[in-house]
Amino acid sequence: MKFDVTKLPLGEALMGFVLVAVVLTFVLAFAIPSGTGIESEEVVMEQSPAADAAPSGGEAAGGSVAVSMGDNFFDSNELTVAPGATVTFDLTNNGIAIHNMRVAGLDGEYNSDDDTVSDLDLFTPGDTGALTWQAPDQAGEIIFRCDFHPVEMIGTIAVA
Incomplete structure (x- = not known):
């Protein structure tokens, strides 16, 4: 006898939730830019x-x-x-x-x-x-x- 999670009550909903969670994780992981390739400036x-007159204490x-x-x-x-x-x-x-x-x-x-x-x-x-x-x-x-x-x-x- 094989165990089939989809035959359990709420089994199909659970499988759907897991599938959506996995897909959403991959979409978000690759859709958000990582910032690589940005050249520094x-x-x-x-x-x-107004800053030309430095305080008398020698502060820059x-x-x-x-x-x-x-x-x-x-x-x-x-x-x-x-x-x-x-x-x-x-x-x-x-x-x-x-x-x-x-x-x-x-x-x-x-x-x-x-x-x-x-x-x-x-x-x-x-x-x-x-x-x-x-x-x-x-x-x-x-x-x-x-x-x-x-x-x-x-x-x-x-x-x-």
Whole structure:
């Protein structure tokens, strides 16, 4: 005697549900872009006329830069800022997934006390927000990422 799940009460419904779940999983897995093949664009911070007058404490003048977040990439994943500059990243989520921006601290590690994270924990599609960050005084390279897509959505900030 063979066991046939379709002969059980609700067996056909169960098989239909499993089939739909499997098909939907594959469709979603391949329909959502992974962000591969996106070329990086370097953005160099320039001083605005209002920022020309640096404070008397020798603090470097800062500025702002627009950063668009897509699925799953930053449109500008290579940024350059002056040492000691205070920079505001104006963030826009132009994708369909949730995103954020986290800048690692000098330790180069994420989720540590010296990280700086965007003002919204997450940006839903169409959201805008900001991240204000103080560059270190010494030259070097700082990494950033989206906490929700930590492999695909990464970038570097050259402090030079």
